[in-house]
Each structure stands twice: as C-alpha cells, then as structure tokens.
Amino acid sequence: MSLQMLARRLGRLKILALAVMLALALPVLTAVFGPGAAHAQTSEAPDYAAWEEVATRAEQALAAGRASDRAIEGLRAEIVTWRDRFVAAQNIDTLRLNTLRSQVEALGPAPAEGTTEPADIAARRADLGAQVAELQAPGIAAVEAHSRADGIVREIDRLLRERQTAALLTTAPAPLNPANWPAALSGATAAFADIGADLTVAWASARNRATLTSNLPVIGLCLLAAVVLLWRGGGWIAWLTRRLRRSSRPRSRRLAEVAVSFGQILLPVTGTLLISLALGATGMLDTGGGAGIAALPILTAPLFIARWLGGWVFPAAPDIAPPFALPAERQREGRVHVAFLGLLLALEFWRRVLLGEAAAPTQALVSFLLQAAAGASLFRLGQLMLAHSRTEAADVEARGTRAQIIGLIGGLTAAVSIAGPLLGGVGYVEAGNALTWSTTVSLALLGMLLLLQRVATDIYGLVTADERAEEALVPVLAGFFLLLAALPVLALIWGARRTDLAEAWTRVQTGFDMGGIRLSPGVLVTFAVVFALGYMITRMVQGAMRSTILPKTKLDKGGQTAIVSGLGYLGVFLAAVLAITAAGIDLSSLAIVAGALSVGIGFGLQTIVQNFVSGIILLIERPISEGDWIEVGGQQGIVRAISVRATRIETFDRTDVIVPNADLIANPVTNWTRFNMQGRIIVPVGVAYGTDTRLVERVLMEIVIEHPLVMLAPEPRVFFIGFGADSMDFEIRAVLSDINFGISVKSDMNHTIAERFRAEGIEIPFPQRDLWLRNAAAPGRPAVDESGQSGTEGAPATPV
Incomplete structure (x- = not known):
C-alpha cells in the first residue's frame, strides 16, 4: 500500500474522528454555520455568461452520473457560491426601486379605462414606469438564475444521498460463512506483508539509515517523554484530584476536578504525539506505514476519551453524584464497558487505515469481529440505562422526562447492539458499521451532554450561591440549549454531510412563508430584541411610577394601581407594535384570516374577553380598590389584587377567593369601606319579662354613648322591638366612625351590657319550655x- 492510499483512507475518518473528539465540535459548527454559509454580499451584477457555462457543465455531469463524490462535492460548492451571488443580486438597487415606486404613488392612481389625465402627469408616469422596469430586470434575472442554481444543488444532494444509501446496502462476503475465512486470513496476511515489505525497503535505503542515526537524540528524548506521560500522567492527575477534594466548597471543587481531569486526555494524547514524532524522525516511515503512525494521536484518542468520560458518567468517587442511579458494582461495570468501547473504536480506526485496501473478505471478517465485541458492551450499557430508568420511578406516570429519555435510549442501544453485528455477519458490513459505531459515538455525545449540564448547574449554583441549583430553571434551559447545539454533531455522526447542514441553515436563513409573512432568523431575532427592550422599558417606567412618582400624589392606592396597570398594558402593546415594525413584518396579509378567526375566537373566549373588559372598567371607574372591605356572592373580605381577569379577595378566614371581574360588574357588590369608613351596627338585647323597660332603655343608651367609636351624629338609638317567646327584645343601633372595628365594638358592648345588667339587677333570660x-x-x-x-x-x- 502506498502512502497516498493510506492517507486517502485516513481522510475518510475525519468526520468520525472529529465527532469522537467532542472538543472539536465548536470548529465543526463554526465551519457549518460560519461565514461560508452566509450569503455573499455584492453590489455587482453576476456574470450570467460564466454562470451558463457552469450550470451546463453541472447538468451534464449529473446526467452522466459518472463523476466521483469528490468532484460532485466540488461542483456543488461552486454552484452554491453562484446561488449566493444571485441572492445578493436580487436586492441590488432596492432603495432606488422603493424611491421610484413612492414617486409613482405620489402621482395618484392611474386613470381608469376610457379616461385621461394631464399630459405632463402621463409623461412623468410613463418615464417613472420605464425606470422601474429597467431596475427590476436584473432582480428578475437573478431570481430565475437562483431558481436554476437551487434546483441543481437539490439534484446533487439527491445523487449523493442515493450513492450513500447504495454504499450502505452493498454486500460483502458473509463473515458467518466459514468458507470465506481462508480468503479473509490470506488478505490480512498480505496486507501486513505489504507493510513489512515497505519497512524493509525503507531500511535498505542508506539515506534513511543516515537520517535515523542523526536523529537518535531527538528520538530518544521524545520516546522518554512519551513513556513518562503515558506511565505517570494518570497518577499526576489523580494526585491533583485528591488535593482538590479537600476543598470545602463542593461546586467549586467539582468544577476544578473537571478542568484538571482533562489532563487524562491531554497527557496521553501528547505522549502518543511524541511517539508519532519520534517514529517519523526515524525516516523509516515514509512509505505505507507512515500514515498510521502520523495519525497515531487521532487513532488512539477514542481510548483516552472513553476512559475519561466513563470516569465521569460512572464515577468511582463516592462524593460525585452519578448521572445514573446504579449501585457501585454497576458503576464499575459501566466504566469497564465504556473504556472497552473506546478501545474497539480505536481498533476500528486502525482497521480502516491499515486494511483499507485489503480484500473484501478480510475487511468483512475484521469488521464483524469488532462489531460483535462492541455489540456485547453496547447491550450491557443499554441494560444499565434501562435499570436506571426503572429505578428513577417505579410508576411510569411519575417518571421524569429525563429518565424516560434515558430508558428509550437504553432500549434503542440494546436493539442496535444486536442488529449491527447481525447485519455485518450476513454481509451488510457497511450498514453494520454505521449502526454500531454511530451508536457508540452517539452514547459518547450523550455522556458529554450529561457532564456539561452538570458543569452548567455547578457554575449557576456557584454564581448564585443557590444550594438547590439542580431544581432551578436556568440549568434546565442550559441543558436544552446544549442539546440543540449537539444536534448538528449528532447529524454528522449518523452520516449527514456538512453540506447538508449548511444547506439546512441556508434554508433557515432564507426563511419560510406563514400566511404570506416571510419569517427568518433575522426577523425573529429583531422582533425578540425590540420587544424585550420595550418590555424592559415598560417595567422600568412602572417601577418608577409605583415607587417614586405616584406616592407623592394625592391618588389613593387603588388609583395608583390602576395607573401602573394601564401603563403596563399600554407599554406591552406599544412594544409589540414597535417590534413588528422594526422586524419588517407585514400583517396586512393576515387581515382576512384574522377577521375570519375573530368570530370563532369571540365565541370561544367570550368569557375571558368579558372578564378582561370588566377588569378594565374596574381599573378605570374604580368602584372597588385594593384594601376595600367588600361583599359579593356571599363572600366577604379585603380586596388584595385587581387584575384584568379576576379580583383576589382575602376573607377573614385568611383564605383567598378569586372572583371573576364580570361578577363584580354584573352582580350587586357591597363595599363597606369605599367612600368612607363609617358603618352602622345593630346589637340585639333581650331582658326577662317583668323588667322595667325604661330602665333598660336608659342603661343601654348610656353604654352606647360611652363607647369611643360610636358617632353622636347621627345619634345612636335604642329601640324596644317587641315581645319575644322568651324575652322582651331591644336593639342598639349606632353608627361607628370605623366599621372595620364593628365586631370588636359589638363584643365590647356585650361585655359592658352584662356588667351593667348584673349591677342593675336586670335579668337576661334564657329559653324556657x-x-x-x-x-x-x-x-x-x-x-x-x-x-x-x-x-x-x-x-x-x-x-x-
């Protein structure tokens, strides 16, 4: 095998290697969503003659279908560049066009058929129309060219997807068939024999031996440093971790441990890099084996990453809260399986590099063996996740969303662990590889997300000093955004091309129509930012009015609340209008739809609308205010809050009653304290038959007049009501200066009546039968x- 062949095979591992090394996820996302995906901005008209040549060449290549994937990808990139130019060309002279259209509108409507207008106006209208048509021509040509370019891009994507699907469904000699084993073994022997032959040829070169001799000191130092890093690096990190655990602040300690633990990846990878440099300096690896040695850090990285990640997902330290609710022996088993999967993934990388050009039976057999070994570990990891899901909550209804998702992933992992090796065993090697290794890397991504969410929670708890940060909203939102950020990486893992993601992002940037309104990320962000600013300004004005301005006026508390609430509704409405205007959203196309929906909404929400209007009336007319003692619908209490939908009343039992505002408008309401605090009380008194009624009247009048809260104007009165079944009945009727103390005044009067009647010898009867x-x-x-x-x-x- 030549160096070029191995290098080409190594290049095919690039996306998968980047996905495994999750630290490189940000550059991938930047490449996908960065400047390359944005539309080129230019004010120059495209060269349509050159575009015609490119488009014709692309259509011919697609029709032939013989071009390689690399050539098709290059052609696609060229077409996308042209398409971006056409998008930019559609907006050329937009301001000038808008100006001309405004000038045409200023001339007034065009004359109806059969009528004329002044000659100078008609000439001016014709001249402006010609200028508008001339400026519109480049934009129309750009729209047409953009449509053609977009169609070619879609056709290229379809062709690449079909080729990708065909590659997955390609069959190889079945590894489960023993008849294919001799050919597989001979192919492996031949591949390693080729590597040995290349090394023999390299050693036979006097120049290579001279290079080895001259570089021996450098080689020795690199190998020594590599051995030290690989042998002692883990011990150093463990020592630092033990020192950090002495910290008294758990969150800061965990964050420091996570930062230090990256050394478990960095130090071994550095060691393998030194080994790669040392072996490269020998001058003996300029042939086939050199590609694998040059890529040694990438090819061995899965092992170190898996070992590090398994230590966090299935921690051994008792003071680290594990993401999965499993006993200690299961945590240890999880670490072993994760590390074993990392080793198998590294071996899969080596297989693709060293056996990339081997015979099909050899590749199929080695792939199947790796798939079967990985399937065993994947199956056990799936069982561990299912066990966690069952432990989280025995009741399915009470189980948390996170536990349900982990249980679903565990079930899918167990299924893939069986399906992947089976496909590889019957000959669908590429399909088996795609299932097995994509699932393995996806689980690594899941473990990384769990770790990052824990880090986000600890950072939030450290900043806010919240001991219950795990239950706060911010860490949950951070986890959600981490999941969104991981979706492009997950798509790459499962076979999506970077161009697919770039195309999807282009579609999103272009926007989509919804009821005649073009929505795009720029429009949505502009709307959100302007509305948020308006809302914040509204709250600031409300706060200033409530705390600084209104308390210095003569308005009562209810009037102040009404003004503050009105400002809030007005501010939110204006913020929405300004946000819609700033975003350039034209709502005129929704007018018909809104009119049609208003009828249905009116019937469906008539109660809510009724309460809303009633709340506005209450805030404006203010028949009741906060702090009033009212009685409505058999409920008495103090008004605590008036909103646009309902009013909250606190009863004297200290319970809250929510009364719809419509009831306060449509039904009789007794307000004891709205306009004044005065109110009348009635105290019934019964005396025994035979008692001097004039004496009783005089004593009761003295009692009521002596009470400090009883008003003398109007004058309190004592009435002899009648003859009851057991007593002669009297009533004290008095107006108090503060009716809020009515019950207390009645109690005071009853105590005084009992004392005075006992002193005067007046008998208070009880029922007799x-x-x-x-x-x-x-x-x-x-x-x-x-x-x-x-x-x-x-x-x-x-x-x-």
Missing part, C-alpha cells in the same frame, strides 16, 4: 304491658 309527660295510668288509657304493647290513645298528659 314546659315539658308535659303523659300519665300512663290515667282513665281511658290502659297501662303498657311487659311486651311494650299499649292500650287506648287519648289519655291526658300531666304537666311537670
């Missing part, structure tokens, strides 16, 4: 016998 017992031995009524049977009814009763 005469009880009559029937005489069982009376004439005409036989006695009751022992059986309980009685005789004739109607005997007179005896009073007691």
